[in-house]
Amino acid sequence: MSEFVKNLMAQVKAKNPSEPEFHQAVFEVASSLALVLEKHPEYRKEKILERIIEPERIILFRVPWVNDQGDVQINRGFRIEMNSAIGPYKGGLRFHPSVNLGILKFLAFEQVFKNSLTTLPMGGGKGGSDFDPKGKSDGEVMRFCQSFMSELFRHIGSNTDVPAGDIGVGGREIGFLFGQYKKLRNEFTGVLTGKGLNWGGSLIRPEATGYGAVYFAAEMLGTRNQTMEGKKCLVSGSGNVAQYTVEKILQLGGKVLTLSDSNGYIYDEAGITTEKLQYVMDLKNVRRGRIKDYIDKFKGAVYTQLDPNTDSNQLWNHKADCAFPSATQNEINSKDAANLLKNGVYVVSEGANMPSTIEAIEQFVNAKILYGPGKAANAGGVATSGLEMAQNSMRYSWTREEVDNRLRLIMKSIHKTCVDIAEKYDTPYNYVNGANIGGFVKVADAMLDQGIV
Numbered sequence: 001m002s003e004f005v006k007n008l009m010a011q012v013k014a015k016n017p018s019e020p021e022f023h024q025a026v027f028e029v030a031s032s033l034a035l036v037l038e039k040h041p042e043y044r045k046e047k048i049l050e051r052i053i054e055p056e057r058i059i060l061f062r063v064p065w066v067n068d069q070g071d072v073q074i075n076r077g078f079r080i081e082m083n084s085a086i087g088p089y090k091g092g093l094r095f096h097p098s099v100n101l102g103i104l105k106f107l108a109f110e111q112v113f114k115n116s117l118t119t120l121p122m123g124g125g126k127g128g129s130d131f132d133p134k135g136k137s138d139g140e141v142m143r144f145c146q147s148f149m150s151e152l153f154r155h156i157g158s159n160t161d162v163p164a165g166d167i168g169v170g171g172r173e174i175g176f177l178f179g180q181y182k183k184l185r186n187e188f189t190g191v192l193t194g195k196g197l198n199w200g201g202s203l204i205r206p207e208a209t210g211y212g213a214v215y216f217a218a219e220m221l222g223t224r225n226q227t228m229e230g231k232k233c234l235v236s237g238s239g240n241v242a243q244y245t246v247e248k249i250l251q252l253g254g255k256v257l258t259l260s261d262s263n264g265y266i267y268d269e270a271g272i273t274t275e276k277l278q279y280v281m282d283l284k285n286v287r288r289g290r291i292k293d294y295i296d297k298f299k300g301a302v303y304t305q306l307d308p309n310t311d312s313n314q315l316w317n318h319k320a321d322c323a324f325p326s327a328t329q330n331e332i333n334s335k336d337a338a339n340l341l342k343n344g345v346y347v348v349s350e351g352a353n354m355p356s357t358i359e360a361i362e363q364f365v366n367a368k369i370l371y372g373p374g375k376a377a378n379a380g381g382v383a384t385s386g387l388e389m390a391q392n393s394m395r396y397s398w399t400r401e402e403v404d405n406r407l408r409l410i411m412k413s414i415h416k417t418c419v420d421i422a423e424k425y426d427t428p429y430n431y432v433n434g435a436n437i438g439g440f441v442k443v444a445d446a447m448l449d450q451g452i453v
Contacts, residue, residue: 002034004044012053019102021329025109025354026053028361032436035425040444046452048444052112055105057081061151063129065144068137077148079127081161082108085446088159089125090115090382092166095173099130103329107166107353111382113439114375117414120386125161127152133168134288145176153181158189158392164385165194167328170240170285171206190392193385197397202388204403205381210244210351211404212380212411213324213372217349218252219415220370223429229253232320234345236260236313237327238284238291241351241378245324246277258315260306260327261291265315268294268301312336319343326351334359341367350374365430376414376435383410 005027012026030049037044059079067073078101081089091111094104104126112124129148133141156163165174174194181191188200195201204211218228231254235242238259246256256272258265259280268276279297283289295303304314312335316323323345325331329352332340337360340348348364349372350356356364356373364371384407391397398406418434421441427433 004037005030005034008050011050016102016105019105021106021354022102022109024330024358025106028354028358028432029109029113029436029440032433033440035427035433036437036440042448043444046448048447049440051447052083052440052443053109055080055082055108056084058101059127059152059155060101063131063144063148063151065140065147067140073144075129075131075144077127077129077151078104079152079155079161079163080104080108080125081155082124082126083112083443084123085443085450086116087121087123088157089161090122090164090385091124091126092128092164093169093173093177094126094128094166095131095133095168096128097130097132099128104128106329110353110375112443113436114379115382115386116439116442117376117417117435118379118383118386118410119413120383122382122386125163126166127163128166128169131168133173138172141173142176145173146180149177149180150184153184156181156191158191158389162190162385162389163192164382165240167239170194171196190389193388195388200388200392202384202391202403203398203400204407205384205388206240207244207247208384208407209241209378209381210246210326211248212383212407213241213245213326213349213351213377214248214252215380215408215411216372216377216415217322217324217347217370219412220347220349220372220431223370223419227252228322231255231322231347232257233322233324234258234315234318234320235324235326236265236315236331236355237325237352238280239326241381242324242326243277243281243284245326245351246272247274249324250274250277254322257318257320259291259294260315262306263290264292264303264305265313266291266294266301266303267315267318268298270300312339316340317343320345322347322349324349324351325355327355328352329354330357332356332360334363336360337363341369346370348372349377351378353378361432365432368429370429371431373432373435375439376418376431379414380407380411383407
């Protein structure tokens with residue numbers, strides 16, 4: 001660890017105690033940026049990285065709502081407006097019991113670099129609540145969303161801050177949030193992305209994060225003159241990102257063996273086919289059931305219950321070629337990474353945000369496998385959100401083919417940026433350095449142009 005990174009992390013931890021995910025995200029980026037800061041003393045002099053680490057604005061508020069039994073409930077709402085140097089704040093809303101300030105700061109910090117890599121004019125932000133939509137009725141979710149937006153609406157706008165969905169926030173929640181915003185502001189504007197197709201949404205937006213992660217994996221494989229055809233893949237999660245990761249893997253000729261939720265995972269040696277995927281989509285999106293139900297429908301599959309007392313996730317301990325972590329942060333630890341490498345995995349493309357620990361990333365980089373970090377590999381979601389914003393501005397909708405082609409080209413561009421930057425700084429095919437430096441430089445130069453603000 002360089003002296004600069006060591007001193008920076010000491011300051012970050014002192015200023016932001018009890019926020020381990022935020023510390024981890026900053027350390028991972030700062031470790032790469034030591035390379036560029038040596039060559040660009042102006043970034044050090046103007047304390048560009050230190051300014052990016054400090055959010056421009058943090059909004060914290062209470063969210064009171066009434067459940068179906070008539071009882072008053074109180075949750076916390078957050079919005080982190082991290083950096084607006086290259087465009088309005090852009091990033092998802094997460095509704096999950098684990099949500100706290102540190103997790104949202106890590107997500108917002110990552111979002112700054114991810115959005116920069118897309119080539120679109122978007123700053124970075126993130127928000128959400130410790131509200132859990134799981135098990136709630138549509139009426140309860142609606143009342144919560146309306147209360148949440150009754151405060152958030154003061155701080156967002158199509159040219160200020162444009163939230164989207166994330167864990168726990170899908171089409172249903174975006175609809176309720178948008179309806180309340182429209183009522184309070186008396187305007188129909190592209191203030192949220194992930195909207196319904198008949199009221200301002202974009203085709204391919206639901207698929208974009210998963211599709212993008214697979215496109216990125218295909219680009220990485222292309223550097224070794226390989227394709228996704230015939231590749232055995234491990235996918236975690238069973239929500240939006242995982243579902244469309246599976247769909248695109250199947251379209252490109254790969255074979256998917258696993259899916260999971262917070263209770264456990266299924267392993268299907270025969271492969272998750274299009275028919276089986278449709279069942280999972282209905283199970284998760286309509287019936288809101290658990291992945292364990294899969295084995296009742298498809299008898300050849302095996303279900304493994306999650307054991308919170310173990311130091312590894314058995315999902316990552318199967319023979320395969322590719323891994324697509326698509327569930328949540330830090331789902332791959334050091335032991336999981338060792339298991340993946342032992343079982344022949346040489347492509348890891350992150351659909352989730354920061355799903356690998358620092359120790360896991362070190363193993364992937366040292367083994368010189370094709371490792372696509374989340375801020376590059378899963379940027380397809382926010383890239384297509386940016387395309388939705390563009391369509392809203394023009395009052396126009398592109399076709400499915402147009403959006404998918406633009407998404408593929410953006411992922412191709414992100415991959416090229418990562419490869420070119422890694423090469424420039426003498427760490428060839430180190431996608432971590434390529435993504436971190438590539439995302440940083442654009443934001444840093446904009447901040448230099450705009451002065452100390």
